[in-house]
Amino acid sequence: MxxxxxxxxxxxxxxxxxxxxxxxxxxxxxxxxxxxxxxxxxxxxxxxxxxxxxxxxxxxxxxxxxxxxxxVPVSVDDLRHLTEARCAIETLVLRQAFAHGGVEWESNVLAAHHRLGRSPQMAADDPDRLSDEWVSAHSAFHLALLSGCPNPRLLAVAASLRDSAELYRRWSVPLGHGHRDVAGEHRAMLEAVLAHDADAGAAVLAEHIQHTTDVLLEQPATELGDTARG
Amino acid sequence: MxxxxxxxxxxxxxxxxxxxxxxxxxxxxxxxxxxxxxxxxxxxxxxxxxxxxxxxxxxxxxxxxxxxxxxVPVSVDDLRHLTEARCAIETLVLRQAFAHGGVEWESNVLAAHHRLGRSPQMAADDPDRLSDEWVSAHSAFHLALLSGCPNPRLLAVAASLRDSAELYRRWSVPLGHGHRDVAGEHRAMLEAVLAHDADAGAAVLAEHIQHTTDVLLEQPATELGDTARG
DNA sequence: GCAACCAGCAATTTCGAAATCTCCTTGACA
DNA sequence: TGTCAAGGAGATTTCGAAATTGCTGGTTGC
Missing domain, CATH: 1.10.10.10 (Winged helix-like DNA-binding domain superfamily/Winged helix DNA-binding domain)
Known part of the structure; x- marks a missing residue:
């Protein structure tokens, strides 16, 4: 701006x-x-x-x-719609990144993944909350993945949807703590990038997005309900 | 809002x-x-x-x-990116409309198409400019097409991109006046909806979007260039 | 003759108070 | 006892002026 x-x-x-x-x-x-x-x-x-x-x-x-x-209030329906939209659009953008991204893109993804791996996931003072450093690195990794797409319009749409999802993600990860292998999913994405396997990358990304939502939706309704109206 | x-x-x-x-x-x-x-x-x-x-x-x-x-300034590059994004996302939304839209959706599309057909395309006082009535009906028709999609998030993204494209469309149609059969393209979309043929509908829509851009890009560069900096 | 500097001007940005509207409380009435 | 209306408190919305910033034209020095 x-x-x-x-x-x-x-x-x-x-x-x-x-x-x-x-x-x-x-x-x-x-x-x-x-x-x-x-x-x-x-x-x-x-x-x-x-x-x-x-x-x-x-x-x-x-x-x-x-x-x-x-x-903006959160709701189960909106989370479902948002997840569906992200699966569709982020995989679309990622496929363009695979098609047009070069060595520089791969290098950026690799660097962002390395930084993510070196960041402590949970905050030091509160093991149930994500650390600011990890959140930042996580966002940067996903942005690096998408940024191989040469179309700024598509990139902006994907980034905007990711921002909205951040509202939900904040509660999803602590809840699913231990039940999933987030680092493994990220590693799978990195490997797909280095192997130039667009289908695998898109599949892993879609699964990654959907998985985060599933964890949140499996929780008792109260978790989402009692924050919707403050 | x-x-x-x-x-x-x-x-x-x-x-x-x-x-x-x-x-x-x-x-x-x-x-x-x-x-x-x-x-x-x-x-x-x-x-x-x-x-x-x-x-x-x-x-x-x-x-x-x-x-x-x-x-916001216009540019050839942005027009290309915007067109690509619209082709990808609007067809995506349209396919969801085909999958989930019912009789009400078909009825709305039919009604919007009828209204579009009854609107004079060019302004009465200036045959080179689109009439406000047609612009409104055209926008309503495309929105009706997309609105069969049950996902408000995806709908909002598609609508936002259409708004941005309106800036370019304003100059495209007068230039391509006579060279194309816009009404025929709209009719083809309507028929695809009534026939429940998602593939045909998506193909026609993508062509429709791309065609509008092609008309504009074929013009001498001055048309876009001298309005970019006022 | 050319470049750099300084003063003046125009435009945006910011502020705090007045005007307007909504919501909640209080009271009266059926 | 329940319902409705009027009043008051609190919030948003709107306004016009002051402060700050960037640009333009003229001037000075090299």
Missing amino acids: SRSGAPTRAERVHAALRADILAGRLRPGARLPFAELSAQHGASMGVVREALTRLAAEGLAESQPQYGFRV | SRSGAPTRAERVHAALRADILAGRLRPGARLPFAELSAQHGASMGVVREALTRLAAEGLAESQPQYGFRV
Whole structure:
């Protein structure tokens, strides 16, 4: 959005709020009152309004006229739809990456995988929560996978869907802790890339996405239900 | 975004600006100065700012910090990428519509096609410009086609890409006037729907999308070039 | 003659308060 | 006792001006 070295105040608030939502510090469905956010981020209400407007357009918040903004609520149906959309579109993008990606793409994937493998998955202070470092590395690995696709439009769509999924993923991984081999799935993707096997890569990626959702859907409904309305 | 009966001022300005851009009244690359827009729409700069922020997030405008907003520029490369993305994603959505759409879907497509057929394609006052009525009916027909897909996430992605394409379509159709049988392509899609032939429907849709782009790309480069920088 | 610097201007960005609307509480009435 | 209406509190929405930033034109020095 901007390449200048002087980020506007609205951009900073936007980034901070976005991080808060993606990290789960702001619960889905929670209201986002102007006064509180203004004081918290040291900006006027107009600035906060712009940041929230951007978040709403990105699908991370929603606006109800004359009532304010709230973090976008989660729901089982939306998770199903989102998962289906990601399986379809991310595999599509990955196949284009296989078709057009060169040595540089492979190198980036390899590097991102290495960094991911060296990151501790769980936070040091809370073994039930993902570490920020791992989340960052995980996101970077998947982005590296997709970024071999030469079409920025398709890349943007895939990235946007991944962002929305981050809301759900935050709760999925702790729940499925121990029941699955996430690192193995990532390794399988890396091997498919190095072997130039697009079919295998797409299959593993689709399974990877679906698996994360399955873990969450197998949980009692309360896990998703009681956070939907804050 | 809102279902309340009281649209905020920002929403009205947003809708007006969006219509202006999609209709071509605001050229791609043109600056969008606050003072002028404020006076023109009778709203304060803060309101205009929110409207522009939304447009930027939708991909119809772009923001340059400390420099203001401009209508998103067009380019040959972006048109190619956008076309490829639409062919891939819209056919994907259409196939889901075939798989899950019922009688209601078929009826809606039939009705939208009828309305499209009854709309005059070119504006009465200017035979080189599309009529607003036809543009609206055309958009509604394609949306009806896609809306058989039960996945709102996929539908939203497809609709967003169609919006971006509207910027280019505005110039494509007058140029290709006479060289192609748009009505015939639409009829072929309708017949595929009524015959439950997903493969045929997807093929015709992809061809339809690609054809519109080909017409535009065959034109001298000036047509796209001199509007990119206003 | 050319490049760099400085002042002035125009535009965006930011702010805080006034206006408007919604929701909740309180009270009265059937 | 339940229902409805009016009032008040809190929030969002809107506005206009001040502050900041980037650009333009003229001037000075080499």
